[in-house]
Amino acid sequence: MNTTTHRSRRGRLALAGAALTATSALALTGCMSFTVDAGEVTGPASGGGVGFDDIQSATIQIEAVGTFVSPEMGGYEAAGRGSGFLISDDGLAVTNNHVVVGAGTLKVWRGGDTSETLNAKVLGSSECLDLAVIQLQEDDYPYFDWHKGDITTATDVYAAGFPLGDPEFTMTRGIVSKADTSVDTPWASLDHVIEHDARIRGGNSGGPLVDAEGKLIGVNYAGNDLHDQNLAIHRDEVQQVLDQLAEGESVLSLGINGTGLMTEEGEGLGIWVNSVASGSAADTAGVEPGDLITKMEGVSVGTDGTMADYCDVLRTHGQDATLGVELYRPADGIYYTGQFNGEPVEGVSVASEAGASSGGSGGSGGSGGSGGNAGAAADFVSVVDDTGSVTVDVPEAWSSLDTSVYTDPRGGEWARIDASTDIDAFASGWSVPGVSVMAAPAATATIQPEEWLQMTADYLTQSGCTTEAIDEYSDDLHAGVFQYWTGCGETGASYLMLAAYSNDGEYLIVLSVTALSDDDITAIDRALGSFQAAF
Template sequence: METGLTIHIRKLVPVLLVSVLILSILACNAVNLLVAITPAPQITATVVTTATAASGAVRNLEDLEKAVVHIETEGTYREPSEGLKVDAEGSGTGFIIDPAGIAVTNNHVVAGATLLRVWISGETEPRSAVVLGTSECSDLAVIEIDGDGFAFLEWYEPEIRAGLDVYTAGFPISGAGIGYTLTKGIVSKPQGSVNWSVASVDNIIEHTARINPGNSGGPLVTGEALVLGVNFGFNSTLDQNYAVARDEARPIIEKLRGGTDVNSLGINGIGVQGQLQGREIVGVWVRSVKAGSPADLTGIRPGDIITHLGEERLSDGTLGGYCTIVRTSQPGQPIDVTVIRSDNLDVYTGQFNGPALARTSTMQDLATPAAGDLGNPNANQPGEIFFKADFDEPDNWYTTTVPNSEDYEATTDGGKLRLFIEPKEVTLYTFYELDLNNPDVRIETLAQKIEGPNSNNISLVCRVTDAGFYEFSMTSGGYWNIYLYKVDGDKYTYTVLSSGASTAAELMNKPNELAAVCAGDLLIFYINGVKVGSTNDSTFPGGGEVGVSIWGKAVGLRVEFEYFTASVPVGSPFSFNQQ
């Protein structure tokens, strides 16, 4: 396709200058991590009598406690808000599914623990236990308790329906100390999914049987003590409680009890997003590492922040992107990884199931420019910023229309870039007037359509020169395209390098975070932290300017951009090599 044009260039006009910058660490309010430090309970009862089914399993709530266990852990942990803790104690719940001592709990209860102590109802001393297998993305683990002849639970077989009476059993923390509790509720939503900071679970049960810190890993049961799921999180504000559903948990548990980890690299991780030593950091914080796991063997430590996995930048503060890669990788498959060491901001790259981590650079000495300030046009260190704009200062931006049109506006107002194009099927480009000397760049923006046609495109642009550029375009209907544009005099021609559809895009005039990586000949497009597509092209090897664009099928399109950042991709080029 060829389009004739006369390039129209105009400087942006400031309308209102606002210079407020708020930087903060984002805390996860959606789910509480159910691990706590507490002394062991002293249970002195000695009589063990159980109402059982023909199989010998517990079949009533009165005897449920005999199959539910309190788990204490010791290990080396490092929390985002705290320093390194060696031999730190934690507390959680589990439940026995086999009289031989096989029990189920959460990964975040036992991952990284070097010592497990399990308290059985009716006993005054804890028993030792070992971890057989873990699934960090489904937040499940199976342990084997020393001994035999234990009371145990079985699974609920009928269909799980909303309104079913359910009970949460476990050992939560309270003002009166730790002790066995049972809370009642109903199934409010029998099937759902979550991507949180502590879990990415495809099949969950939402219920109203109250969970408290310390209930992690305990069973969600019926009135006949049949297991529906494994409790792992709650939202106290909304009074919602969540369990890994039976249909997801059972097949994973069967593999774990056989000694096979499922969807795991060996970390106890939390999605994080915020400031660390004055640097903007987003990724997966490693609380602890399982001994002998791929994470341990590649050199991952507690306190490391995994910023890239495979070709993905982990950019949304959850475990979603991390777990998508883990689930789609084969066991033992090498996976590129980039981490930032939190104590000194050194950057390390390596591979799970491959070469160990090696230091490649540091972020410690990289100055982070304030919004609106120029960073370093010659930046070459991973994470170093070329520039960061909040659009309070428009002097470095200019506009171009294709084909030529005078009927548009490009202004800054309230710290936002506001673009308006009146005629239909005209593209309005806004570029930052700076040639980047580094061939690799990552660009990001937050954009929102304010008014105009439902059929429209919002795009990021990189490697802009007189010869052409690359454009990463999101349509209003959730489709995406990566274009190669060539310029020859007064003509533009474009080629679609890659295209597709994605559910990552927020529709109905909602804001969308767009990001694009141009690293070597690799082009990657992200929408709201999800990698939607990638391709390879070597037509424009690097450098040039960067910017944004809008296009409308009908007249009167208005779009706002809240910020724009251009930086050297973290881990570049190591994190972006395709297998």
């Protein structure tokens, strides 16, 4: 017997039902505002930056076009709009990271004038500070000056921009309610934030917050209608990194447009990657839009639904350090490990970690000519048992199903999914691949995890199987044991069995997979990356 020692970590990330529960700056509704008519765009006031009457002329609307991936909608090509503002006469402008990073193209309109479309490129950005500096095509532009002196509570402020993607310029008025506070949101982690009640809505992101003279005091980036809370990145936070961003250096950034992801029950899952900046550390590491970053340098990130832990790792080690990363890729149901600024991420396979490979050479075929090919990695479907208690992803080709209740030798009843290319051949031998998932409430489970493995071992030994690995198993929701066998039956198939309790002690789940080819090994990892039970 060749026994390996390792611990597998497979998180059950119920992404199908997951939702972003924190309010996003892009999902605001309702405000009391006054609208400034979009008239002729004028130049800067004499003596430098624009005055209050010319705020519109130095405020820009930005359209970011590209392919993004959301937890709810999957991949889509979209054109999202936000705001920004000019800070120099040669076209340097400030906006939010979440407005521009990862976009394929940027289009800019100034002051509500849609007759002229300007081009722009991102110079530097920060996902932790939710800041980005962009450069417009060369021209002579009006621009803002910065407020000088302290920013105090009750200061009159105005939020300018283009809410709801409308090209009509809008301003709202309010006062500073908190002059300097720290705030963590799903898409940023800031030490210096201004809280105010000048209402901002989706599309205001990246726009200027100014005083009664039209001087900049912050960059709007988030709001919450329910609590009448509107947030702007503090002037001092912006000015501290502005030169670096303008010179093309990113700050507290690995190049993602990310969001803390939470379940509907409020459980933090990680940092969802909406898009990735080409050439960034994340891009070089192999991170893709639609990935969920779960750990960095051994620290779980996004557990509270914010970017706080992610950004704390960057503040501790620096963005240029070699940083270990673990992520889950729902597109293929596999976990990946690797490094930022080091070794690119690679998929983690329970079977390969156990030192095993599929025993067959594609399968000898069963009744009806069924072979061992699980199909392409993308050809998976989700299957639910008859009671609605158990789900698992299986290759689309494994369409022969048994989802009825299973009664064990001791009379216990289990919710069950058996899936294969031929369910009868799967149940009677080793000629076809397949998966079996069973679950029962802990209170009624008649067979314990170790007993399941022992009962199965007797049959496997008779079939000529050899143990490759036996070890403890743990993931985000389960803990138990698993065993991996090879050389089973006349086809030399591989077989994995896992038996584990849910961490809350509510149920016991048993999963087994028969594999005849390397594609079927992929099916093992997909099954481990997708099985769920609820009682």
